[in-house]
Amino acid sequence: MEEKEYQELIGPYRECLGNMENRLKILAEDYRKRYGEEPIHHMQSRIKTKDSIESKLEKKGREKTADEARYYLRDIAGVRVICYDLAGIRKLARALKKQGDLEIVKEKDYITSPKENGYKSYHLVVGVPIYRVDGMEYYPVEIQLRTMAMDLWASLEHRSCYKRKEEDRQAWSERFLQYSLLLEQMEQAVAEDREQTEKRRNPA
Amino acid sequence: MEEKEYQELIGPYRECLGNMENRLKILAEDYRKRYGEEPIHHMQSRIKTKDSIESKLEKKGREKTADEARYYLRDIAGVRVICYDLAGIRKLARALKKQGDLEIVKEKDYITSPKENGYKSYHLVVGVPIYRVDGMEYYPVEIQLRTMAMDLWASLEHRSCYKRKEEDRQAWSERFLQYSLLLEQMEQAVAEDREQTEKRRNPA
Amino acid sequence: MEEKEYQELIGPYRECLGNMENRLKILAEDYRKRYGEEPIHHMQSRIKTKDSIESKLEKKGREKTADEARYYLRDIAGVRVICYDLAGIRKLARALKKQGDLEIVKEKDYITSPKENGYKSYHLVVGVPIYRVDGMEYYPVEIQLRTMAMDLWASLEHRSCYKRKEEDRQAWSERFLQYSLLLEQMEQAVAEDREQTEKRRNPA
Amino acid sequence: MEEKEYQELIGPYRECLGNMENRLKILAEDYRKRYGEEPIHHMQSRIKTKDSIESKLEKKGREKTADEARYYLRDIAGVRVICYDLAGIRKLARALKKQGDLEIVKEKDYITSPKENGYKSYHLVVGVPIYRVDGMEYYPVEIQLRTMAMDLWASLEHRSCYKRKEEDRQAWSERFLQYSLLLEQMEQAVAEDREQTEKRRNPA
Numbered sequence: 001m002e003e004k005e006y007q008e009l010i011g012p013y014r015e016c017l018g019n020m021e022n023r024l025k026i027l028a029e030d031y032r033k034r035y036g037e038e039p040i041h042h043m044q045s046r047i048k049t050k051d052s053i054e055s056k057l058e059k060k061g062r063e064k065t066a067d068e069a070r071y072y073l074r075d076i077a078g079v080r081v082i083c084y085d086l087a088g089i090r091k092l093a094r095a096l097k098k099q100g101d102l103e104i105v106k107e108k109d110y111i112t113s114p115k116e117n118g119y120k121s122y123h124l125v126v127g128v129p130i131y132r133v134d135g136m137e138y139y140p141v142e143i144q145l146r147t148m149a150m151d152l153w154a155s156l157e158h159r160s161c162y163k164r165k166e167e168d169r170q171a172w173s174e175r176f177l178q179y180s181l182l183l184e185q186m187e188q189a190v191a192e193d194r195e196q197t198e199k200r201r202n203p204a
Numbered sequence: 205m206e207e208k209e210y211q212e213l214i215g216p217y218r219e220c221l222g223n224m225e226n227r228l229k230i231l232a233e234d235y236r237k238r239y240g241e242e243p244i245h246h247m248q249s250r251i252k253t254k255d256s257i258e259s260k261l262e263k264k265g266r267e268k269t270a271d272e273a274r275y276y277l278r279d280i281a282g283v284r285v286i287c288y289d290l291a292g293i294r295k296l297a298r299a300l301k302k303q304g305d306l307e308i309v310k311e312k313d314y315i316t317s318p319k320e321n322g323y324k325s326y327h328l329v330v331g332v333p334i335y336r337v338d339g340m341e342y343y344p345v346e347i348q349l350r351t352m353a354m355d356l357w358a359s360l361e362h363r364s365c366y367k368r369k370e371e372d373r374q375a376w377s378e379r380f381l382q383y384s385l386l387l388e389q390m391e392q393a394v395a396e397d398r399e400q401t402e403k404r405r406n407p408a
Numbered sequence: 409m410e411e412k413e414y415q416e417l418i419g420p421y422r423e424c425l426g427n428m429e430n431r432l433k434i435l436a437e438d439y440r441k442r443y444g445e446e447p448i449h450h451m452q453s454r455i456k457t458k459d460s461i462e463s464k465l466e467k468k469g470r471e472k473t474a475d476e477a478r479y480y481l482r483d484i485a486g487v488r489v490i491c492y493d494l495a496g497i498r499k500l501a502r503a504l505k506k507q508g509d510l511e512i513v514k515e516k517d518y519i520t521s522p523k524e525n526g527y528k529s530y531h532l533v534v535g536v537p538i539y540r541v542d543g544m545e546y547y548p549v550e551i552q553l554r555t556m557a558m559d560l561w562a563s564l565e566h567r568s569c570y571k572r573k574e575e576d577r578q579a580w581s582e583r584f585l586q587y588s589l590l591l592e593q594m595e596q597a598v599a600e601d602r603e604q605t606e607k608r609r610n611p612a
Numbered sequence: 613m614e615e616k617e618y619q620e621l622i623g624p625y626r627e628c629l630g631n632m633e634n635r636l637k638i639l640a641e642d643y644r645k646r647y648g649e650e651p652i653h654h655m656q657s658r659i660k661t662k663d664s665i666e667s668k669l670e671k672k673g674r675e676k677t678a679d680e681a682r683y684y685l686r687d688i689a690g691v692r693v694i695c696y697d698l699a700g701i702r703k704l705a706r707a708l709k710k711q712g713d714l715e716i717v718k719e720k721d722y723i724t725s726p727k728e729n730g731y732k733s734y735h736l737v738v739g740v741p742i743y744r745v746d747g748m749e750y751y752p753v754e755i756q757l758r759t760m761a762m763d764l765w766a767s768l769e770h771r772s773c774y775k776r777k778e779e780d781r782q783a784w785s786e787r788f789l790q791y792s793l794l795l796e797q798m799e800q801a802v803a804e805d806r807e808q809t810e811k812r813r814n815p816a
Contacts, residue, residue, distance in 0.1 A: 003411025015230055019223070023335060026219055030337045041767065044654055084771065091337075099335040101305055131227060131303040133234045133295075148764045152795075155653065155760055156802045159696065161809040172805075179798050183764075186791050190768045193784075197773040207615025245563065246452055288567065352560045356591075359449065359556055360598045363492065365605040376601075383594050387560075390587050394564045397580075401569040423638055427631070431743060434627055438745045499745075507743040509713055539635060539711040541642045541703075 001064055006050040009066040013077040016128035016139040017045050020079055024143075027095050031088075039088030041148055044080045048073070074105060074125050078142040082151050085191050086111070089122055089145040096124060096143070103127030103138050111150075117173065118180030119154060121146040149183035205268055210254040213270040217281035220332035220343040221249050224283055228347075231299050235292075243292030245352055248284045252277070278309060278329050282346040286355050289395050290315070293326055293349040300328060300347070307331030307342050315354075321377065322384030323358060325350040353387035409472055414458040417474040421485035424536035424547040425453050428487055432551075435503050439496075447496030449556055452488045456481070482513060482533050486550040490559050493599050494519070497530055497553045504532060504551070511535030511546050519558075525581065526588035527562060529554040557591035613676055618662040621678040625689035628740035628751040629657050632691055636755075639707050643700075651700030653760055656692045660685070686717060686737050690754040694763050697803050698723070701734055701757040708736060708755070715739030715750050723762075729785065730792035731766060733758040761795035 001009070021043060028040045048056070053073065054064045062068040069076065083089045089111070097104060106125040114120045122145040127138030146154070157176055205213070225247060232244045252260075257277065258268045266272040273280065287293045293315070301308060310329040318324045326349040331342030350358070360383065366376030409417070429451060436448045456464075461481065462472045470476045477484065491497045497519070505512060514533040522528045530553040535546030554562070565584055613621070633655060640652045660668075665685065666676045674680040681688065695701045701723070709716060718737040726732045734757040739750030758766070769788050 003415075007411075011233065012230070015226055018226060022219055022222060026216070026334060027337060029215065034337065042654055042656055084767070095335075095337050100340065101333070101335075129305070130230060131299075131305075133231060133238065133299050136304065148760075148767055152760045152764050152798075155696070156798060159806060160802045161805055165809075175801070182794055182798075186764075186768060186794075189787070190772045193772055197777070207619075211615075246450055248450055288563070352556075352563055356556045356560050356594075359492070360594060364598045364601055366601065369605070379597070386590055386594075390560075390564060390590075393583070394568045397569055398567060401573070419641065420638070423634060426634060430627055430630060434624070434742060435745060437623065442745065503743075503745050508748065509741070509743075537713070538638060539707075539713075541639060541646065541707050543710075544712065 001050060001054060001066055001069075003050065005066045006053070009053075009069060010047050010076065012130050012137070012139050013047055013141075015130060016141050017047065017077040017079060019128050020077075020126070020141045020143065021045060023096070023099065024079070024081060024092070027092055031091065037084075037088075039083055039092060041082045041084055043082070046078055046080075048076045048078075074140040075142040077139070078144065080144045080146070080151070083145060083147055085147060085187065085194075087191075089147065093122060093124060093145060096126065101129055105140050111146075114180070117157065118177045119157070120150045120180070120184075121154070147187055149187045153180055153183055205254060205258060205270055205273075207254065209270045210257070213257075213273060214251050214280065216334050216341070216343050217251055217345075219334060220345050221251065221281040221283060223332055224281075224330070224345045224347065225249060227300070227303065228283070228285060228296070231296055235295065241288075241292075243287055243296060245286045245288055247286070250282055250284075252280045252282075278344040279346040281343070282348065284348045284350070284355070287349060287351055289351060289391065289398075291395075293351070297326055297328060297349060300330065305333055309344050315350075318384070321361065322381045323361070324354045324384070324388075325358070351391055353391045357384055357387055409458060409462060409474055409477075411458065413474045414461070417461075417477060418455050418484065420538050420545070420547050421455055421549075423538060424549050425455065425485040425487060427536055428485075428534070428549045428551065429453060431504070431507065432487070432489060432500070435500055439499065445492075445496075447491055447500060449490045449492055451490070454486055454488075456484045456486075482548040483550040485547070486552065488552045488554070488559070491553060491555055493555060493595065493602075495599075497555065501530055501532060501553060504534065509537055513548050519554075522588070525565065526585045527565070528558045528588070528592075529562070555595055557595045561588055561591055613662060613666060613678055613681070615662065617678045618665070621665075621681060622659050622688065624742050624749070624751050625659055625753075627742060628753050629659065629689040629691060631740050632689075632738075632753045632755065633657060635708070635711065636691070636693060636704070639704055643703065649696075649700075651695055651704060653694045653696055655694070658690055658692075660688045660690075686752040687754040689751065690756065692756045692758070692763075695757060695759055697759060697799065697806075699803075701759065705734060705736060705757060708738065713741055717752050723758075726792070729769065730789045731769070732762045732792070732796075733766070759799055761799045765792055765795055 024040065024043060028038065031037065031039050053069050053076065056073060057064050057068055060072055062072050081092065083092070096102070097107075103126060104124070105127055106123070108123040110119060110121045110123065124143045124145070125140050126143065128141050129136050129138055153176070156179065160172060160176070228244065228247060232242065235241065235243050257273050257280065260277060261268050261272055264276055266276050285296065287296070300306070301311075307330060308328070309331055310327070312327040314323060314325045314327065328347045328349070329344050330347065332345050333340050333342055357380070361380055364376060364380070366373055432448065432451060436446065439445065439447050461477050461484065464481060465472050465476055468480055470480050489500065491500070504510070505515075511534060512532070513535055514531070516531040518527060518529045518531065532551045532553070533548050534551065536549050537544050537546055561584070564587065568580060568584070636652065636655060640650065643649065643651050665681050665688065668685060669676050669680055672684055674684050693704065695704070708714070709719075715738060716736070717739055718735070720735040722731060722733045722735065736755045736757070737752050738755065740753050741748050741750055765788070768791065772784060772788070
């Protein structure tokens with residue numbers, strides 16, 4: 001893929017990504033007004049680089065062209081939404097799935113069912129509509145919803161080099177499973193503390 | 205209206221305005237690819253100020269509240285699209301009116317039928333959908349499409365102080381009608397020149 | 409130049425351009441507060457495309473590399489500032505030239521001395537400082553200040569195809585000189601009207 | 613303070629904040645090129661709200677005016693920089709302190725000397741120059757540099773309600789000190805792993 005082809009490829013993905021970020025901001029703002037609580041700590045958006053698209057196509061045994069990328073990849077545009085707690089993730093996911101003009105392409109709940117290494121996150125791929133001169137088209141955007149602790153875990157795991165080393169791979173794997181547990185406990189303790197305090201102030 | 209109320213009022217209008225700017229950029233980009241020509245010279249967006257909203261409500265004999273503003277004003281959010289020529293305006297307007305998720309609220313063609321003072325512009329008010337936690341809502345955005353010459357005329361007319369002065373109001377009115385004519389002639393001459401050159405190169 | 413090289417080349421120019429736009433917005437805001445008048449109608453920024461950089465290097469008889477571009481081109485980053493009147497242009501230019509951390513690279517006043525074809529604009533090339541890990545560097549940004557009428561003229565002239573045609577080149581040249589004159593007269597009439605009205609209201 | 617006064621107050625702080633974000637992006641980009649590693653995970657900027665400014669002035673025993681805010685507050689504009697590791701924090705801080713046009717207003721290293729409750733972060737307040745029509749002025753921007761683990765800790769501590777409750781305050785305090793320790797250990801383990809792997813690959 002030439003750089004020019006790549007730039008043309010990602011144009012509409014960039015627009016859809018901006019559109020999705022806006023939808024998330026509107027939902028967050030709406031929640032803040034209703035429940036007095038901000039659900040989103042921060043968001044991070046990215047468009048896959050040319051190199052990353054090509055290596056992913058290669059892994060899938062596809063040709064490295066813009067057409068194949070459009071057809072086979074659903075994570076060219078991605079936004080990661082770091083939430084304050086699990087409740088925020090659930091609320092946002094539910095609201096997104098109700099937006100009538102989006103197309104739900106894929107849903108994967110790695111929070112209820114974490115990956116074997118301890119990875120947790122809620123993934124949603126939605127088709128976002130774009131209006132062109134002669135009609136409408138959907139482009140996929142991958143949304144990852146996770147708490148700050150899940151994000152810290154994923155970053156530590158990603159930065160660790162244990163996967164490359166035979167000798168202490170097993171020890172590190174166990175360590176990361178333990179980290180995952182510790183982080184979950186911290187977040188849960190604080191969440192429960194908030195909930196109880198809330199209940200004491202507003203008994204049903 | 206308190207400033208806080210105003211800030212809350214304009215929140216969703218700001219989002220819809222951004223959404224509309226994006227739609228226009230996508231259309232412009234699409235045209236550039238199809239016809240090799242950029243249709244838009246530049247865009248200018250504005251959200252009505254608190255003072256301006258209040259004085260407009262007053263003129264309409266309404267109370268100066270956010271609710272009345274939401275109900276009676278359709279130009280709280282506005283984007284002005286300055287095009288290179290009339291053909292661009294017509295193409296963009298047609299494409300916008302075909303976008304299935306927008307609601308056409310009002311259309312006013314001051315190009316075909318200029319105002320008495322010489323004002324020319326094509327106005328379209330559309331309802332832009334916003335998805336909230338519990339459903340979808342439309343917010344109006346006013347789109348003004350005009351050429352650079354129409355924009356220069358409007359700016360000169362707006363900046364001129366003749367309206368305040370009894371004595372030479374008539375002379376200035378005639379002058380602006382004449383300016384309007386001169387500016388139209390300049391743009392038309394260049395547009396025709398382009399068209400003929402195009403035809404000579406690509407005879408049907 | 410490979411696209412990747414181009415992307416790396418323009419990175420710092422993009423930053424400096426954003427920095428310059430910000431400086432202009434701050435000045436405009438400051439003027440609005442002091443004189444009650446907005447000086448800037450709108451701004452347009454652009455980074456030269458790869459093709460445009462290469463063809464310019466070719467014209468200059470240079471190699472088409474990023475290094476040569478950095479060394480020989482001073483308009484890779486450019487911002488066009490469309491002002492409401494000549495007074496605004498003069499005030500902004502004066503304020504920019506006083507900003508102590510900028511380096512004045514080049515100044516060209518095509519308003520006082522228009523080009524032969526009628527082109528008018530005030531050009532300023534300034535070096536904008538960027539702070540890196542190990543020190544500071546200047547990158548040039550070209551600033552073009554012009555009124556709306558000058559901008560309309562430049563656009564019409566640019567879009568006209570007369571330069572390609574032998575037969576009526578002379579007629580068109582004269583026509584554009586006349587357009588330039590007519591447009592200047594319109595702007596000047598309105599400017600004088602404003603000035604007189606101002607004087608009547610605030611006699612010294 | 614009226615909302616209008618507040619809006620005018622924060623104008624230049626907003627510009628300086630944008631300027632600072634840009635400087636940080638340029639440094640991050642520069643590091644990525646030099647060391648092949650991105651130092652910044654993400655940034656979060658905020659302008660203090662009107663309510664927050666007023667309550668801070670009240671605490672300081674000052675009048676709630678824009679002038680007092682300008683004079684006594686140094687955190688009206690703030691940017692939080694979440695880094696991948698401690699090394700990134702140190703490098704960015706060093707580079708910022710070398711930028712000749714900034715004024716170092718205050719430096720506080722809560723990483724070397726954490727607060728009693730376990731809070732860690734590196735704080736820097738710098739004066740950022742703004743050029744007005746008639747000269748230059750500095751506006752303070754507070755920069756907080758911290759790792760992802762420090763940021764998670766701060767968020768958990770901030771969200772916890774233990775401070776309001778007499779009965780288990782002591783238990784929670786100890787818990788947060790322990791969290792702080794656990795989080796530090798996780799980050800350090802991964803940082804050391806990276807360092808050793810790096811050394812093995814590039815022995816001096």
